[in-house]
Amino acid sequence: MKTYDIALIPGDGIGKDVTESAWQVMRAAAKRGGFALDGKRFPWSCAYYLETGAMMPPDGIETLRKFDAIYLGAVGWPAEVPDSVSLHGLLLPIRKGFTQYANIRPHRLLPGVQGPLRSDGFDILCIRENTEGEYSGAGGRVHSGTANEVAIETAIFTRAGVERIMRFGFEQARARRNKLASVTKSNAQKHSMVFWDEVTREIAKDYPDVEVSHYHIDAMAARMVLAPESLDVIVASNLFGDILTDIGAAIQGGLGYAASANINPDRSAPSMFEPVHGSAPDIAHLGVANPIAAIWSGAMMLEHLGERHAAAEVMSAIESITAQGIGTIAGKDRTETITRAVLAALN
Amino acid sequence: MKTYDIALIPGDGIGKDVTESAWQVMRAAAKRGGFALDGKRFPWSCAYYLETGAMMPPDGIETLRKFDAIYLGAVGWPAEVPDSVSLHGLLLPIRKGFTQYANIRPHRLLPGVQGPLRSDGFDILCIRENTEGEYSGAGGRVHSGTANEVAIETAIFTRAGVERIMRFGFEQARARRNKLASVTKSNAQKHSMVFWDEVTREIAKDYPDVEVSHYHIDAMAARMVLAPESLDVIVASNLFGDILTDIGAAIQGGLGYAASANINPDRSAPSMFEPVHGSAPDIAHLGVANPIAAIWSGAMMLEHLGERHAAAEVMSAIESITAQGIGTIAGKDRTETITRAVLAALN
Numbered sequence A, B: 001m002k003t004y005d006i007a008l009i010p011g012d013g014i015g016k017d018v019t020e021s022a023w024q025v026m027r028a029a030a031k032r033g034g035f036a037l038d039g040k041r042f043p044w045s046c047a048y049y050l051e052t053g054a055m056m057p058p059d060g061i062e063t064l065r066k067f068d069a070i071y072l073g074a075v076g077w078p079a080e081v082p083d084s085v086s087l088h089g090l091l092l093p094i095r096k097g098f099t100q101y102a103n104i105r106p107h108r109l110l111p112g113v114q115g116p117l118r119s120d121g122f123d124i125l126c127i128r129e130n131t132e133g134e135y136s137g138a139g140g141r142v143h144s145g146t147a148n149e150v151a152i153e154t155a156i157f158t159r160a161g162v163e164r165i166m167r168f169g170f171e172q173a174r175a176r177r178n179k180l181a182s183v184t185k186s187n188a189q190k191h192s193m194v195f196w197d198e199v200t201r202e203i204a205k206d207y208p209d210v211e212v213s214h215y216h217i218d219a220m221a222a223r224m225v226l227a228p229e230s231l232d233v234i235v236a237s238n239l240f241g242d243i244l245t246d247i248g249a250a251i252q253g254g255l256g257y258a259a260s261a262n263i264n265p266d267r268s269a270p271s272m273f274e275p276v277h278g279s280a281p282d283i284a285h286l287g288v289a290n291p292i293a294a295i296w297s298g299a300m301m302l303e304h305l306g307e308r309h310a311a312a313e314v315m316s317a318i319e320s321i322t323a324q325g326i327g328t329i330a331g332k333d334r335t336e337t338i339t340r341a342v343l344a345a346l347n
């Protein structure tokens, strides 16, 4: 039987609850699909950090490398461990270390979910550059603590980096409705964003069948609220993609429904799948976290592994329970209730 | 009679239509209020650029300096003049040249206007840093046109720059409901945004009566869509404020209702008032532009000049006509109809 090795990093807080839920569903889908998922759990988290002084062992990345995919719940426990440690010690090193340069997030309303907008007919795929740009980490300060203090933060865009995310975006657009929106702020950031626009125009020549639009980030943010149904594939930089995918999560009803994949398209290293939400310390261990974003992220993992039929079955199961009003109202249904309903719908 | 000298820059496209409309209303309010507005029109625009080779004359800034305030319609005619010329040749030099470091934008639904959200009870004041940060213009490229090309864009934050916008924000919060939200992305931009957080915490000590919250830009973008009623004064950097104010414009029904002020709080130079919308070449000269954002911006100008009563009268007039359904549906009422209705409501 075909077997995939999956590294599971439940992480902190509700990350643990939703990982267990998603994992049960993925395993059930595998069973139906005639393949096996072999999971190995890693306790890497803020608790692990408080014990060992690191979010993961020094050879953590090497350990993960041999897996077919990584599934992550959520990391962060800000009261005790600063975000700079938890994120820069685990989440971001995996994204960058495995060249998971495409962060993909689907935004659409599940049946039965009432979003904040009056409009409900949208189906957007946001593709965020995940390894460089505004989150490169370059910068520093002079004259610390004086009236003359200056801090700078440098966004770094490479041709290879922009080319590969744009190519990935165009391929995704081809697999959907042949529409791609590229997002910049080239009227105010004339070095980085004008460069992004130039590279986009060059790559676009290889995809004459895809209709390309160019938006400024401010206009796109407004458009996602005012006319989301006019959008399809969106490609944006690390920061702009980060912002737009939170707007996407908002219009689809909140972080409880926002799934994501950090993809290494060349498959030279594993990809990672995670719900967009955080560890939510306030509701951790109460059994009330909504696992739908986590299960949806699991479906994205199955799809990436090539198990399209199983992925589609999981999505249908999610949609059939939300259509019945299960998991559609924040805090109403327990994690376990939702998980059982999805499992029942699957079988 | 007290007389204010106002520089009017109608600019391009619908900028001209809405400036005329707002100016008629401001003059009427002045008449009622027992003061005078003396307007001088400047034809600086893309048309002016095509004729003269510059968006404004070399001594443009010096000419404007002696006015009590500047009123701008909109600039830009992208088909013939690149944004880099129109914006960097007029709008941005005025903002920076006159140290208009606080860009203020109110976001609330006018009565009778249906926004895109199901929720309608919000009243937000966005304050955007307007002179430095991510739009500093610093950066460059190496290895142009080669596979090895790299572009960088450097955000520059100075202590004086962050301090003054934060103080301004705290003062505004005091004049409202003593709540201030500071927006950063300090978990991913550890130089600039950690600095912003530090300065904010220091300034906050001088305003113990104001409740401060810290948000990441992605979370704030989502919050403006999911729970705008939980927000009051928001202070953000140039880029983050730019994005959030477009979301604000979206939730208040669109750019037709988004007013703004570029304030020099020290009054060492004139402030500038402008609707947030652009020149909208597609509907220019058709007489269908909605002048409400422009009139609202005029009210902000009157307020800044110290004519609070007149400003409040203009706002009441706007609200009374939108409550009657005038100017509340895009394209339904002509610019002139709306202007006349506001004038009638004022008298």
Ligand SMILES: CC(C)[C@H](C(=O)O)[C@@H](O)C(=O)O
Residues within 6 Å of the ligand: A087, A242, A276, B187, B188, B218
């Ligand atoms: C936690 C944070 C560093 C992360 C990011 O900005 O990438 C998160 O916001 C996300 O969107 O996955």
Ligand SMILES: CC(C)[C@H](C(=O)O)[C@@H](O)C(=O)O
Residues within 6 Å of the ligand: A187, A188, A218, B087, B242, B276
């Ligand atoms: C036109 C552009 C440069 C401008 C800005 O980003 O400041 C606009 O978007 C605004 O918000 O006033």
